[in-house]
Amino acid sequence: MANPNDHRLALFIDFENLVTNTGISPSAFDLQPSLDRLLERGKVIFRRAYADWSRFREAKAGLHALGVELVDVPPSTSAGKNAADMRLVIDALELNYARQHIDTFVIASGDSDFVPLANKLRENDRRVIGIAVKDSTSPYFVRACDEFLYLPVSGGGRGGRGGGQEKDKATQRARGGGQAERSGGGKDKKPAAVVPGFARDVVKSLLSRATGPLNPSLIKETIVRKEPDFDERDHGFSTFSRLLEALEKEGLLKLQQLKGRQWYVLPVDGGPGPAPAAAEEELDADVEEEESIPDPEL
Numbered sequence: 001m002a003n004p005n006d007h008r009l010a011l012f013i014d015f016e017n018l019v020t021n022t023g024i025s026p027s028a029f030d031l032q033p034s035l036d037r038l039l040e041r042g043k044v045i046f047r048r049a050y051a052d053w054s055r056f057r058e059a060k061a062g063l064h065a066l067g068v069e070l071v072d073v074p075p076s077t078s079a080g081k082n083a084a085d086m087r088l089v090i091d092a093l094e095l096n097y098a099r100q101h102i103d104t105f106v107i108a109s110g111d112s113d114f115v116p117l118a119n120k121l122r123e124n125d126r127r128v129i130g131i132a133v134k135d136s137t138s139p140y141f142v143r144a145c146d147e148f149l150y151l152p153v154s155g156g157g158r159g160g161r162g163g164g165q166e167k168d169k170a171t172q173r174a175r176g177g178g179q180a181e182r183s184g185g186g187k188d189k190k191p192a193a194v195v196p197g198f199a200r201d202v203v204k205s206l207l208s209r210a211t212g213p214l215n216p217s218l219i220k221e222t223i224v225r226k227e228p229d230f231d232e233r234d235h236g237f238s239t240f241s242r243l244l245e246a247l248e249k250e251g252l253l254k255l256q257q258l259k260g261r262q263w264y265v266l267p268v269d270g271g272p273g274p275a276p277a278a279a280e281e282e283l284d285a286d287v288e289e290e291e292s293i294p295d296p297e298l
Helices: 015-019 032-039 057-065 082-098 112-123 139-144 169-175 197-209 216-226 240-249 276-285 287-292
Strands: 007-014 042-051 069-072 104-108 127-132 147-150 254-258 262-266
Touching: 007 015, 007 032, 007 082, 015 042, 032 042, 032 147, 042 082, 042 104, 057 069, 069 082, 082 104, 082 112, 104 112, 112 127, 112 139, 127 139, 197 216, 197 240, 197 262, 216 240, 216 262, 240 254
Parallel strands: 007 042, 007 104, 042 069, 104 127, 127 147
Antiparallel strands: 254 262
16 A cells, blocks of 8 residues: 655745735745645655845845755746746746656645646646645636645644634635634634535535545545635634544534544445444555545644
8 A cells, every 4th residue: 555645746836826815924934734744645856936126135044944945036028926926826827747756746825827737747647736825826726636635824823823814705605515714813713513515415425435444634625626725724723533523412423433544434324335344354454554644633
């Protein structure tokens, strides 16, 4: 079994986009929380940020400390602010064709101009992760990515989800499921725990076609494919397993732990497929690679 966290990531940062009208000042820009989350997915072997750095000198030291290469893109009368965008796109495509071992491209920007780049990378069988601030991100770019992470803004603190990061209301209504919002201010108000409709639909669909017990990680990965910026914390659940427990209380699924280690998800009636004993045999076959199985406490 391949280690799902054994990925090679390339990080491209459109710095001006992340600090212009987003609530993040250049001096307070903190990449570390997002970088920590990327490192959970694999090794970030390429880190590059693009900007006219004469305008953002106060941010340079922090980025250098995290091993980010700073590419200086002076303003151009012909290209304007898009000069950095074009340089980023060219470098990303060049790396895509020259470095086959890099399987994941991370684009830190909320600009819809990067939708064609994301589409081209995915056509080349690369995984694309986006990073930006919620209120300053194009929904088209979110949809173009395989996964989307949000930066904390002022008041959120290091590693937090960020104050003022409210989900766009129109997007929430379109997705349905009573998605709760975070309030602004210095502290986040914990949203009520409500299972979003799209997550419930994914679980129903997977269970209806399942030929055996499902790994919770598979369920979350499928939800993220449907909603790239899904995060259970936005819906009031501290971990993904808490969301599954809520669905179990609704009677939609059954959680079963095998040999005190891995949790599995089954239909309420047991459903088709191998009995739990067969699932235990499968678990035994993977025991040497147990560390490669994502913890359901996601």
